[in-house]
Amino acid sequence: MSVQLVIEQLFNGFQLGMMLFLMAxxxxxxxxxxxxxxxxxxxxxxxxxxxxxxxTTHTDSIVLACIVTIAAIAxxxxxxxxxxxRPLYNRSHLDQVLATFGLTLIFxxxxxxxxxxxxxxxNIPDALNGSVNxxxxxxxxxxRLAITGFSIVIGGLLYLLINFTRVGALxxxxxxxxxxxxxxxxxIGLLYTIVFALGAVLAAMAGMLxxxxxxxxxxxxxxxxxxxxxxxxxxxxxxxxxxxxxxxIVGVFDTMCRVFLPMLFGGDxxxxxxxxxxxxxxxxxxxxSRSGLFNAARG
Amino acid sequence: xxxxxxxxxxxxLIALAAAVPGLxxxxxxxxxxxxxxxxxxxxxVDLLVGYAGLLTFGHAAFFGIGAYVTGILSTHGLxxxxxxxxxxxAATMLAGLVIGALALRTRGFQFIMVTLAFAQMIYYxxxxxxxxxxxxxxxxxxxNVIVGFINMExxxxxxxVVLSLLVVVTLLSLRLVNSQFGMVIQGIRDNERRVFAxxxxxYRYKLTTFCISAGIAGLAGALMANxxxxxxxxxxxxxxxxxxxxxxxxxxxGTLIGPIFGAAVFTIFQQVVSDLSTHWLFYFGxxxxxxxxxxxxxxxxxxxxxxxxxxxxxxxxxxxxRAGGPSPVIEAEVKS
Numbered sequence: 001m002s003v004q005l006v007i008e009q010l011f012n013g014f015q016l017g018m019m020l021f022l023m024a025x026x027x028x029x030x031x032x033x034x035x036x037x038x039x040x041x042x043x044x045x046x047x048x049x050x051x052x053x054x055x056t057t058h059t060d061s062i063v064l065a066c067i068v069t070i071a072a073i074a075x076x077x078x079x080x081x082x083x084x085x086r087p088l089y090n091r092s093h094l095d096q097v098l099a100t101f102g103l104t105l106i107f108x109x110x111x112x113x114x115x116x117x118x119x120x121x122x123n124i125p126d127a128l129n130g131s132v133n134x135x136x137x138x139x140x141x142x143x144r145l146a147i148t149g150f151s152i153v154i155g156g157l158l159y160l161l162i163n164f165t166r167v168g169a170l171x172x173x174x175x176x177x178x179x180x181x182x183x184x185x186x187x188i189g190l191l192y193t194i195v196f197a198l199g200a201v202l203a204a205m206a207g208m209l210x211x212x213x214x215x216x217x218x219x220x221x222x223x224x225x226x227x228x229x230x231x232x233x234x235x236x237x238x239x240x241x242x243x244x245x246x247x248x249i250v251g252v253f254d255t256m257c258r259v260f261l262p263m264l265f266g267g268d269x270x271x272x273x274x275x276x277x278x279x280x281x282x283x284x285x286x287x288x289s290r291s292g293l294f295n296a297a298r299g
Numbered sequence: 300x301x302x303x304x305x306x307x308x309x310x311x312l313i314a315l316a317a318a319v320p321g322l323x324x325x326x327x328x329x330x331x332x333x334x335x336x337x338x339x340x341x342x343x344v345d346l347l348v349g350y351a352g353l354l355t356f357g358h359a360a361f362f363g364i365g366a367y368v369t370g371i372l373s374t375h376g377l378x379x380x381x382x383x384x385x386x387x388x389a390a391t392m393l394a395g396l397v398i399g400a401l402a403l404r405t406r407g408f409q410f411i412m413v414t415l416a417f418a419q420m421i422y423y424x425x426x427x428x429x430x431x432x433x434x435x436x437x438x439x440x441x442x443n444v445i446v447g448f449i450n451m452e453x454x455x456x457x458x459x460v461v462l463s464l465l466v467v468v469t470l471l472s473l474r475l476v477n478s479q480f481g482m483v484i485q486g487i488r489d490n491e492r493r494v495f496a497x498x499x500x501x502y503r504y505k506l507t508t509f510c511i512s513a514g515i516a517g518l519a520g521a522l523m524a525n526x527x528x529x530x531x532x533x534x535x536x537x538x539x540x541x542x543x544x545x546x547x548x549x550x551x552x553g554t555l556i557g558p559i560f561g562a563a564v565f566t567i568f569q570q571v572v573s574d575l576s577t578h579w580l581f582y583f584g585x586x587x588x589x590x591x592x593x594x595x596x597x598x599x600x601x602x603x604x605x606x607x608x609x610x611x612x613x614x615x616x617x618x619x620x621r622a623g624g625p626s627p628v629i630e631a632e633v634k635s
């Protein structure tokens with residue numbers, strides 16, 4: 001176990017953490033403001049990969065492809081909110097959870113119907129191919145660095161959006177006391193749509209960024225969604241700051257366990273522990289505090 | 300329906316179910332067996348969702364544990380159903396105790412996410428057991444044995460065993476929810492703080508219900524392992540947990556009998572549509588979404604719901620705090 005390996009894995013963990021953060025923002029905002037758990041959020045991650053793969057076959061410009069993809073995802077998000085979620089806000093939790101579960105089934109099969117069951121592959125843009133030395137003797141793929149960079153930029157923009165714009169103020173107010181926001185004459189329906197589409201776009205961005213590292217296939221978003229739920233539980237529901245902290249903790253912890261547990265002891269025990277690690281972490285956090293590390297009331 | 304009419308209806312239903320092997324095709328017998336097993340899980344989920352107001356998205360884990368324990372014992376030569384099934388139930392209830400003790404520290408939406416996460420943890424545990432076939436699982440050479448003259452390898456005999464167990468479990472569950480215990484957990488569903496204030500330890504009631512429900516799912520898992528002679532991790536995927544909830548909602552939550560109808564709808568739908576299209580999950584998703592968006596109640600609701608309109612109304616708000624109620628943060632501080 002060398003210092004280089006630890007540093008490399010820290011970078012990997014940070015990158016996974018930032019990607020989980022992009023996912024977690026959508027889950028936590030939709031929960032905080034609409035009081036709905038959106039199990040179809042993983043589908044938006046998947047759509048990010050599929051739409052980008054489709055867009056790149058029509059244009060050579062990766063920037064244009066990204067813009068088209070994001071616009072398409074936003075449209076899917078708006079439609080989903082208007083058609084499926086909107087009628088459910090006053091229904092039981094069971095209805096809400098199952099409707100978004102049903103959506104996941106629909107979306108997962110829809111991509112099979114449109115693109116077939118064969119996985120698609122996204123190419124890393126040429127400019128971002130290769131690797132650089134992040135420290136002397138520690139080569140690291142440029143693309144992974146770029147993902148981390150992009151996610152930090154997106155996170156920064158999100159921070160500005162939430163803290164310094166009118167929509168952001170409404171989002172903050174909405175997650176605190178949505179009845180009062182509504183009573184003040186804000187078009188809460190519009191706010192719901194914006195928040196949902198924003199979450200969808202962020203999830204899709206996570207999918208677009210990590211797409212080239214995975215094969216894009218039906219259901220790729222599902223395990224990531226469940227990791228995201230763990231992040232949100234650890235960070236505290238409804239809190240963006242908590243989502244960031246939870247995402248980084250889970251990202252680094254998961255990556256470290258994946259690399260170092262098999263070194264400590266081999267066999268099925270290690271594989272089992274690796275798979276269970278973040279859930280054990282979640283259990284530990286729940287024992288410490290039942291509302292997660294940060295709760296919405298504290299920001 | 301009046302009480303007598305309903306009783307008559309249930310008798311007719313059991314008679315109908317018992318007559319399935321009379322169709323003479325083993326295919327229908329096996330389909331009915333699967334419906335009965337799924338019906339048992341759906342009932343156990345309804346015990347939590349419809350009565351205790353605990354929306355679990357991880358019940359497939361208990362189903363899976365029951366199946367795996369049965370599979371492991373059977374391949375090691377322990378075949379007596381009187382030993383294997385109680386052990387499977389006990390193991391599942393133990394898992395339910397540990398998971399429930401932690402998950403019940405949370406409530407509402409967090410509970411959904413935590414149960415889903417723990418189920419995923421159990422999924423990964425079995426997935427990593429290469430000696431048990433990993434993802435593919437393993438086959439079980441022989442079904443469990445009850446007594447010598449009951450030939451469990453015969454599909455019809457096995458079906459009657461499953462059907463009898465389903466009837467027994469249903470009767471016991473109906474008895475449970477109508478007992479004082481049942482009243483307390485329904486009270487917790489409707490207003491936990493009040494029940495707590497009267498002096499009932501809400502947490503312990505919820506945990507007990509969680510364990511009982513897990514145990515029933517474990518028994519169903521044991522039966523499923525016997526039914527298919529195979530166990531695999533797909534039995535406890537998160538989609539499976541979703542399917543179980545879908546069965547509850549396709550039937551009618553808070554009725555115990557309704558979810559058994561739901562299980563029948565699910566199984567038959569899967570059978571028929573997957574014959575017509577490889578994309579049956581698309582249509583199943585559509586079925587769930589349309590059912591929820593277009594109807595407030597399941598079509599079976601009028602057959603199986605309790606007489607009083609009050610109960611039906613309360614079901615629409617199971618699951619704890621919504622707008623207007625105390626905030627989850629404040630509620631979380633009410634220590635149970």
